[in-house]
Amino acid sequence: MTQDTPLHPGLNLGAPHGEAHTRSEPVIFGFWVFLMSDLILFGILFATYVAMRNGTAGGPGPLELFDLTSVAIQTGLLLLSSLTYGFASLLLKHGNGQRRGLMIWLIITAALGLAFLGFELTDFHSMAQDGGVPSRSGWLSAYYALVGLHGLHITLGLLWIGVMLVQIGVLGLNCRVKTRLLMLGLYWHFLDLVWIGIFSIVFLAGVA
């Protein structure tokens, strides 16, 4: 098998990584399947959100509650964090086992994710102050569930990045750690993709 033959979709470690490359095949494939399943979860919430779009029950609607500037900043932060994770992945593949650069990119990614979460929670807070709490209407329930589920995923991703930083430090870049970093990359980019859906369907369509 040549070095160029990918064993799974997405970034492959490549043959020079030896066992780490071949052993990641079923694991990464399995993680893709998991992401598909997770996407269904989001899909159900997207569908519910669209179905409840008019269920404001006389309460505040998107025009009163959404702050597009903040949403734009969040989008920028999240997309940027995907880019920085991409740098981490490239270092993982081509960095000859160098740990320091990889950890720095992971920390930058986490910082961007944390900033995203900060803006999101600030938005939730200001919405709540304007009467936009989940118990106010079906539409707000669907909004908080969908956007909140994405935020929860980001939180878990941050926890995961933290655990990986420790693992890189303690275990070194062994076969398992490399595979996990590949999975974490897929997960992080996946959340970007979901966010683009949220940005379009919730925020842009909301104020259009």
Added chain:
Amino acid sequence: MSDPIFGRLEWSSFFVHEFIAAPSIDSAVAAGAGLAVVVGGIALLGVLLRYRLWGRLWRDWLTSADHKKIGIMYIVLALVMMARGVLEGVAMRTHQATALDGGILSAEHFAQLFSTHGTIMILFVAMPLLIGLINYVVPLQIGARDMVFPVMNQVSLGLTTAAAALIMVSLVVGHFETGGWSAYPPYTGADFNPGVGPDYWIWAIVLSGIGTTLTGINFAVTIYKSRAPGMHFMRMPMFTWTALCTAIMIVYAMPPLTAGSLMLALDRYLDFHFFTNDLGGNMMNYANIFWMFGHPEVYIVVLPAFGVFSEISATYAAKRLYGYASLVFATMAIAAVSFTVWLHHFFTMGQSASVNIAFGIATMIIAVPTGVKIYDWMATLYRGRIRLTAPMIYMLGFFILFVIGGLSGVIQANPTVDFQVHNTLFLVAHFHNVLIPGTLFGMLAGIQYWFPKAFGFRLDERLSRRAAWLWIIGFCFAFLPLYWLGLLGMPRRSASFSDPAFVPWMYVALAGALVLLSAFFTMLQMGWVSVRDRKRLAVPAGDPWDGRTLEWSVSSPPPEWNFAATPQVYSRDAFAVEKEAGHPYLPAQRYADIKMPNATSMGMAVCIAATLMGFGLVWHIWWLAIAGLLGMAASMIARGFVTQTEHTISAAELEQAHRDWLDDVANTRAVTRDEETSPGNRGLAAADVVP
């Protein structure tokens, strides 16, 4: 307000309280059920301590990552839950037989019975049975050593067990949900049902749903990535095909259930308004989401049964499976179309006639691939040398009864007919008529068929056949009258009725339920007798039925590593072809060291933490819920730091074990199929395959 330490748990929540406060038949039945759980638990613990089995149970089973042991544990869980489900069925039939203007049980109690019965039978009997069977059989059929994710397999079992434990605990502390297995809001919302019942349902569903999703991922990845060299997709055994389709369906169908029940939880716990009557909530969203899971689920539970029938029809007719490719495409067609029919569960809920018709037609279409399969199996049996062993008796019952059940489904696929029979016992008759002769008979036939593989001895044939006939006869008496009662207009889930015309049929159904109960006890007796006579029934050579696929080419029970050397596959029915060519049971050309997964307590840690979390959430004991959640997270993170996850088995050990077994096989007398139920059958089939 709830107490910070005990939440809303009070002394009056315990099962005996109501019986002491107000003794009646009704409260005695409830107290008896709670007592049975407590006594059963204590007795189990006593046996474990008395015979010092705890250590062995922990080392050899609970911490094992071996797919075979996990599969067996799934089936044990299913049988325990089935005992409760069957008893609840009998209790309901008894109640309804007395329910003319009353009945021995309270309406509330009756509602709990049909809700737990449905939840248990679908999610904690049918699902663990098929997951257990697939877990056990599929790696052996595809020439793999284990699942791709053996520890995740353990975690799946742990989550399912935690969910089952919550349902059992609901008998002892508090009460279960009363809105049926589908738990439609707004009735199950906080406004109408502030108690713990719906919460037990929600967390049992969420935990088992996540566990099952992980299982689906595991099965799909294992079948895609771990097949032996040469086993192309169109060479896979039919059971593996159905397992693959079921796994894919699980991956897509479980998330809606998880999402729907979590949204219901948000409504109940945090005052969200997804499904409430007021403030923009809409319960129709729930109906849609639930059945987006619920309908594929029907095919998730029946496809593996179709796989079993494919295997046993070929084996017990000693013929190649007829129409393999058509069976594969029919299975895939069913898997795909099953996602497009969910709306037929609520034709009467107000959508337009054109929407109803579209879903009605889709529903009728799904009968076509199912019909293809029935004809394929009949063609497989045609001119075969059939032995009417217990699995074939189940298949016989399946053929006739499942077709009746399927046709009553096609009738209801017509929305105009559905409007007449909707929410009546006709519907109850229909889905029992597909689930029992389909799923249950299939799973029981599969257990009967693969039991000797798993334990090294056959099940007592006489008692097996008796149990099979009792299931068939009991089913006919218990459920066919319900069609008639439904047409007479009796609504389902009625705690009481006022039309005396229903009564005679109710007694017929009760008699049927008692026959079904005796079938269950006959199965227990069958297990007991078979274990007692295990020396006489032993089949160490591993091929008692002249099997056709790879699992029969290894010893019974198989070694931990399944195959001493990974087999090379050249055709469909790989083992049958080897036997025809006259060279089965050869030593491998080369033995190599292999790595097998280590035992780990990960699954048990998740199981215990999840049970505590679920219990804490149900009773609003927040510290316990948080502790359970943290426990799960901590065990997962800790697992990430374990570096020694595999142990090596040396080539020498593999070769020694394999050659010892081959020597035993060489010294075994082969028997023809006419003798396969006699004590002479030691698991080596004489070669006389019909070409």
